[in-house]
Amino acid sequence: MRAQLIVGIDPGTTSGYVALDTRGNLVAKESGKDIPFEEMLRRVTNQGIVLVVATDKAKVPDLVYRFAAKTGAKIYAPPQDILVCEKKELTAHLTLKDAHQMDAAASALSAYAAHASTLSKIQEQCRLHNALNHFNTICVAVIKNGTNITDAIRAVLTPATPHIASPKTAQERVQVSKKPAIDWSAHVRKLANALQRHKKKISFLKNKLTGAQDPVLRDKKISDALHWKEERIKELTCLVRSTTMHAHHAKDQLTFARELLLSDLVFMPRLKRLSLPELQRIVHYKGNWAWVSEGHPLPEKTVLAAKLWNVKFLVEKGRLNEELEWYPASDVKHTVFLDLVGVEKAHLEHLKNPCVIGKIIKDYKQEQQQNT
Numbered sequence: 001m002r003a004q005l006i007v008g009i010d011p012g013t014t015s016g017y018v019a020l021d022t023r024g025n026l027v028a029k030e031s032g033k034d035i036p037f038e039e040m041l042r043r044v045t046n047q048g049i050v051l052v053v054a055t056d057k058a059k060v061p062d063l064v065y066r067f068a069a070k071t072g073a074k075i076y077a078p079p080q081d082i083l084v085c086e087k088k089e090l091t092a093h094l095t096l097k098d099a100h101q102m103d104a105a106a107s108a109l110s111a112y113a114a115h116a117s118t119l120s121k122i123q124e125q126c127r128l129h130n131a132l133n134h135f136n137t138i139c140v141a142v143i144k145n146g147t148n149i150t151d152a153i154r155a156v157l158t159p160a161t162p163h164i165a166s167p168k169t170a171q172e173r174v175q176v177s178k179k180p181a182i183d184w185s186a187h188v189r190k191l192a193n194a195l196q197r198h199k200k201k202i203s204f205l206k207n208k209l210t211g212a213q214d215p216v217l218r219d220k221k222i223s224d225a226l227h228w229k230e231e232r233i234k235e236l237t238c239l240v241r242s243t244t245m246h247a248h249h250a251k252d253q254l255t256f257a258r259e260l261l262l263s264d265l266v267f268m269p270r271l272k273r274l275s276l277p278e279l280q281r282i283v284h285y286k287g288n289w290a291w292v293s294e295g296h297p298l299p300e301k302t303v304l305a306a307k308l309w310n311v312k313f314l315v316e317k318g319r320l321n322e323e324l325e326w327y328p329a330s331d332v333k334h335t336v337f338l339d340l341v342g343v344e345k346a347h348l349e350h351l352k353n354p355c356v357i358g359k360i361i362k363d364y365k366q367e368q369q370q371n372t
Contacts (some may be wrong), residue, residue: 003136005044006019006021017029031097032297040067052076118146126305131157264344269291270341278290279302300322
């Protein structure tokens, strides 16, 4: 006996379906890209008879309508679109491959929940009337055809058999044998002609509907294209404005750099504290000048390196070793550029080392004391 199925379908480029039996058990699941409709129909109907075909959308997709028309199944659609959080909760007990299978499973489970009460009543009545062997047939009659449960059970338990009375006399038997045979061919031709007329009418109505929809679709496409162009123009306008601002800023920086290069400034690195690695970096600057923010006595190794490389210093605060050539930064006019300091060349040429002057004064005082 073939299984009775409740099938959930998720249409789209990548489609999926999930089939449940009348007890809510998973029978089949599948999803894939560009699955042909006929192939999906074949795979599902191979599993059993479709009682209900379900969707997770309040508005039934065309694919679900087609599927129901082919299988004669009842269509189930929820009152409102099933939310993602609700789908996850419904399908938490199932192992599913992707979101398409989850959508299809949520559709099928929602349809099963909607028909669970009816299925339970059918099973109970079948048990009472000893008709469990006809459960599937009764499900088809009740759910697909809308038959009352009692009438469906009565129909399967007491099938109607037409009673044909046999002629009692020889004369009656002769009269029966002489009855003309019914000409079914004329009746079939009549039905075929009616079918052709209906097909032509359906084709005419389809063409009329397509013709009515075309202008609406064309206007919508034009409207969407215009909206996209407007948004794109806004994006490009913002991009042009931003690029123009960057270009002006770069131009200003270039002009400023050109003025600095043409100026009479000597550039030197600006150091917070002096160390041997920093001193090694200084020698790469022409002029061997360095600007020190905080002066302090240096180790002998650093002092020897500074004297060897002939590095001269400008000190903002504090003092350096007397052996080094250094000057107070306040004696020069300067401009700070991030980690560089620019000092006018003329100011550097007129600097006097306070350490040298102090040493001369100190030697002079010692000489005066010795003479006295």
